Amino acid sequence: MKRSARTKDGETWRVAIVPIRLSGADYRRAHEACHKAASLWNFFLASIQEYWKENETDPTEKEMRHFLYEQRPDLRDGLHAHTVQLILGDLMDAVSTYRSNRDSGDKNARAPHREKNYRPLEFTAGFGWRVTPDGRRIALSFGKGHKRIALPLPEIADPKTGEILPSERWGSMQLCWDRNARKWSLHISVPTPKPPQGNPDIIAAIDEGIINPMTVAIETEDSYDVLVVNGRHARAVKHYRNTRIATLQEKLSRCVKGSKRWRKLNAKRKRIEAMTDSALHNANHQTTRKVADFMQAHDAGRIVTGDVRGIEKSTRKDEAKRVRNTKNQRRRLSQWSRGRQETLLEHKTGMAIEHIDESWSSKTCPACQTRNHPNGRGYHCHNCGFTCNRDAVGAINILIRAKNGSYQPMDTNKTVHVKYLRATPIFQPKTGVEHGVIPGTGA
Ligand SMILES: [Zn+2]
DSSP states (O other), X not given: OXXXXXXXXXXXXEEEEEEEOOOHHHHHXXXXXXXXXXXXXXXXXXXXXXXXXXXXXXXXXXHHHHHHHHHOGGGGTTSOHHHHXXXXXXXXXXXXXXXXXXXXXXXXXXXXXXXXXXXOEEEOBTTTEEEOTTSSEEEEOOOTTSOOEEEEOOOOBOTTTOOBOOGGGOOOEEEEEETTTTEEEEEEEEEEXXXXXXXXXXXXXXXXXXXXXXXXXXXXXXXXXXXXXXXXXXHHXXXXXXXXXHHHHHHHHTSOTTSHHHHHHHHHHHHHHHHHHHHHHHHHHHHHHHHHHHHHHTTEEEEEEEEOXXXXXXXXXXXXXXXXXXXXXXXXXXXXXXXXXXXXXXXXXXXXEEEEEOTTTTTBOTTTOOXXXXXXXXXXXXXXXXXXXXXXXXXXHHHHHHHHSSOOOOXXXXXXXXXXXXXXXXXXXXXXXXXXXXXXXXX
C-alpha cells in the first residue's frame, strides 16, 4: 500500500462513495468474488482457531499464508494477491485488538469467531486497481488468469475546497454491495486537507440528546455561545421507518415465506430500510458538519462531552427501572446514533472526544447551582429565575465542569447566545402535527 506517497503534509484520508453499475456478467462475478472473500476469511479463522488448540501464541502472517498455500490454494483463485493479503491483515488486526483489550482488563473481549457469508473486496492503488492506458476507466484486478472489471473513471472533488482530485492521488478502494438498496458502490480513499486544530484552551462542550442530537457551548470573552442542532427531521424518519417496517413485518408474517407476495413485501421493506438508512446517515453528517463549523469559527481545540455510555445497557428490562422506562423510551434510546455521530465529529475535526461525568448537568442551574426539574424543553430556575434552553444548560454545565473539574456558577456578566440550526435530510416522510415544540425556542 503506497498510501503515504499519495498524501501531502497537512492532509488526511476520507472515503468518497461512488455509486456504480455493473453489467450482468460483471455483476455476477463481483458477487462470486465477495463470497470467495468470505470463504477465505472463514478459512483463516478456522486455521487460527486450530493453531490456538496446539500453541500458546498466535501464528505469524507468514505461517497463515503457508496454511493457505498448503491446504486450500484454490481459495486464492479469482482474487488479487493484495485482496487476499488485506483479508488476512484484517483478521490479524482483529486478533491483536482482542489481545490488547484483554490486556487492558476488558473481560468481555472476544477473539474473532464469526463466520462470514460475504465480504466487500478491497483493491490496493496501482496493483489491485489501476487506470486503463486510455485514461478513461479504472480496472479492478481479480488475480492472474481472470478478466478485470472495468468501470468508467469517476470524478471526485473535495467537498470543502471543490478541488478535483486526480486518480494518481487516490488510495485503496473497496467494491461494496448494499443489500438493502441492491446497488454496488466504490468506496475510494482520497486525501483531504486536515481540519485546523484550534486553540486547546478553548473548549467545545457538547450535550448529546434525543430531541437535539448535539448542543455545543463555547465560552468567549464576553459570552457563552451555544449552538443547538435540531434533530426533528431525523426523528420523523425514525418514526416513519418503525411504523412502516412494523406494518410490513405484520403482513409478512401472514404470508408463506418465499411466495410471490412475500417477495414483493420483503423487497418493499428493504427499499424503506435503504431509504431511511441513507436519510439518517445524511442527518448525522449534517449535524456533525454544523458542530465542526461552529467549533472552527470559535477556534475551539478541545471537545468534551457528557458520559452516558452504558445508558443503553441500563435500559433493559431490569426490575428497578422497568416502570420508568416505557417501551417507547427504550426504543428511542437504542436507536440513538450518538456513537456514530461522535465518530463523524472526530473525523471532521481531527480531534479525539473526551468524556466526562454528566450527572445532574441538565438539572443544575448554571447561575445559582440550584437543582430544578425542568418540564418540556425550556429550563427555568425557581430560585434565581435563570431561563434558557434545556440542552443549552446541559452543555454550559459540561463546559464549566470540563474547565474546573466540578459544577460552579457561570460568569453572570456574560450573556448566553443561543443559535438554532436544523439537520434536515433530503428524504422526509410526511408527518402530522409536531408535538412538544415550545414556540420561540425552536426546540
Ligand atoms: Zn438559578
